[in-house]
Amino acid sequence: AQSVAQPEDQVNVAEGNPLTVKCTYSVSGNPYLFWYVQYPNRGLQFLLKYITGDNLVKGSYGFEAEFNKSQTSFHLKKPSALVSDSALYFCAVRDMGDDKIIFGKGTRLHILP
């Protein structure tokens, strides 16, 4: 069965600094990977996905993520953080041939002004 881990409950970054939110996964086949963001009292919004192709994926709001097959990781990154990036971020995975989409526990990102 597929699984995903987000090792950090919270990440604090100063505004203007680069940010990284970590995600590792476990699948039996090829992974399909997603990042979502949740703002307070809202549903989740899609940021980006990796299905196949280039290991560096670009998404919404200046975010990008790097797929690393050997390290089974899909870390979310942004070159320069904004205060408005403060939110709860979820990594999700689907295993090839399975219709379940499994989410991690989430990482709360605090951008400090």
Place this chain on the structure above:
Amino acid sequence: NAGVTQTPKFRVLKTGQSMTLLCAQDMNHEYMYWYRQDPGMGLRLIHYSVGEGTTAKGEVPDGYNVSRLKKQNFLLGLESAAPSQTSVYFCASTRTVNSPLHFGNGTRLTVT
């Protein structure tokens, strides 16, 4: 275009009561999912459906039942509510399993 609509937004139940949460999508999506969100636990998949008339178990299906009689609706039922089912429930839908999920705004359920 309403997207994914969840009804109700809030509900308080007593232990042992039953209720049904409704998820409706107007995007003609095949796939629909029910998740629960609890602090420190992230989103956990309860049940999902890959098309009208189909349902399947997710990670935490016990105590819940689902039905997808119409393509646009995915119902989540609690036959006998327990305090452990106090949570925020999210429904999501997608056109294909590799497409982004579209989420509703959630239902906050409290079981006393």
